[in-house]
Amino acid sequence: MLTSINDELKKSKSEYCLRLADDRLILGHRLSQLCGHGPILEEDIATTNIALDLIGQATNFLEYAAELEGNQRNADALAYLRYENEFKNVLLVEQENIDFAYTITRQFFFDVFSYHLLLELIDSKDERISALAQKAMKEDKYHLRHSSGWIIRLGDGTEESRNKMLEAVEYLCMYVGEMFVMDTVDELLIKEGIACDLNKIKTKWFDFTNKILQEATLTPISQDTYMQLGGRNGKHTENLGHILAEMQILPRTYAGAEW
Numbered sequence: 001m002l003t004s005i006n007d008e009l010k011k012s013k014s015e016y017c018l019r020l021a022d023d024r025l026i027l028g029h030r031l032s033q034l035c036g037h038g039p040i041l042e043e044d045i046a047t048t049n050i051a052l053d054l055i056g057q058a059t060n061f062l063e064y065a066a067e068l069e070g071n072q073r074n075a076d077a078l079a080y081l082r083y084e085n086e087f088k089n090v091l092l093v094e095q096e097n098i099d100f101a102y103t104i105t106r107q108f109f110f111d112v113f114s115y116h117l118l119l120e121l122i123d124s125k126d127e128r129i130s131a132l133a134q135k136a137m138k139e140d141k142y143h144l145r146h147s148s149g150w151i152i153r154l155g156d157g158t159e160e161s162r163n164k165m166l167e168a169v170e171y172l173c174m175y176v177g178e179m180f181v182m183d184t185v186d187e188l189l190i191k192e193g194i195a196c197d198l199n200k201i202k203t204k205w206f207d208f209t210n211k212i213l214q215e216a217t218l219t220p221i222s223q224d225t226y227m228q229l230g231g232r233n234g235k236h237t238e239n240l241g242h243i244l245a246e247m248q249i250l251p252r253t254y255a256g257a258e259w
Contacts, residue, residue, distance in 0.1 A: 009192065012185045013126065014068035015088070016195060018078070019232060021061035022089035025079060026240070027110060028054030029247050030097060039100050046146060050107070053139040060132050080251040084241050085234035092175035094231075094239045101154060101164035105172050108147035109209070113179045115144045116204045120196035129194065148212050155216025162217065169218055177227030180205070 031051035038044025062075035073081070093110060097103045118140055121133035154161040180202040182190075189195035202223075210220040230236065251257065 009188065010068050012188050013129075013194065014065045015185050016189055017061045017065035017068065017129070019088040021058045021065060021078070022087050023058075023093050023110070023114075024054040024061070025058035026087070026089045026243060027093035027107075028052070028058060029243055030093065030095075031103075031107070033246075034097055034103065047103075050143055050146070053143065057132070057136045057139070060135070064128050064132065076251070080248045084236055084244055087231075087234065087236065087240060087244075089231050089236075089240075090175065090178045091228050091231040091237055092172065092179065094237060094243060095172060095175065096239060098168075099164060101161070101168040102172065104147055104150045104154070105165065105168040107143070108151050108212070109172060109176055110179075111140065111144040111147045112205050112209050113201065115140045116201045116208075117196065117198075120201065124195070125193035151212050151218070152216045155213070155218040165216070165218055169213065169221070173221045173225050174228050176205075176221065177225065178229050178231060181227075181229065181232065183232070 028051045031047050031054070034044070035048045035051070036044065038047055058079070059075055062078045066072075066074050066078060092106060095102070095106055115137075118133040118137045122130055122137065124130040124133065151165070155165045156162070180198045182198050186195055186198065190197055206221065206223055213220050
């Protein structure tokens with residue numbers, strides 16, 4: 001009986017780490033697509049560095065997920081050899097880089113979530129998750145400051161920049177709610193003091209996000225906004241298939257290749 005409980009806990013922790021990893025891996029890849037295409041040179045470098053940060057965080061969580069699985073697969077296999085329906089990322093992070101307004105709004109929405117989530121996970125009773133959250137927090141503080149600054153700058157900027165930001169916020173806000181949906185995995189890990197209650201994160205997210213949006217003269221987001229769901233259960237938009245085709249082509253074409 002005890003073995004069964006321990007196995008269930010390990011399985012849930014592995015699933016949880018995959019969620020943390022996939023959010024960052026897919027968003028990191030989305031940002032990497034903009035390398036050489038930033039609106040200004042400094043932002044081109046900043047975006048690339050943030051992409052590297054996110055992929056580094058994803059690698060750490062994938063490595064732990066692989067260990068919890070029993071090392072049947074390593075971090076590379078989890079990143080490059082899973083199919084679309086096996087990815088656990090929220091739909092927000094796979095949305096397209098339509099323009100810089102969409103890119104920075106998507107980033108800001110995730111940064112606010114990630115910052116408050118990692119802040120809670122630092123107190124996780126799982127020492128590995130706590131350590132990884134503490135390490136990632138150093139980067140997330142910069143990510144949030146960076147994206148918040150751009151939201152204010154563009155929202156309270158020219159008529160054109162404000163209109164583009166209004167459009168991006170209106171479109172992307174329907175993907176926000178999914179970040180706070182909990183299931184049996186969350187419930188078990190919250191009970192064990194490993195994960196955190198996303199309802200607490202949700203309140204902080206809306207308070208912080210709407211404060212920045214108001215400062216940027218943009219429309220605040222209602223907690224009753226319609227939600228698009230499915231990512232955590234492997235049901236994604238067509239965007240993820242295109243991302244994985246690009247991201248996975250080399251290891252799938254040359255299986256077992258090392259460099």
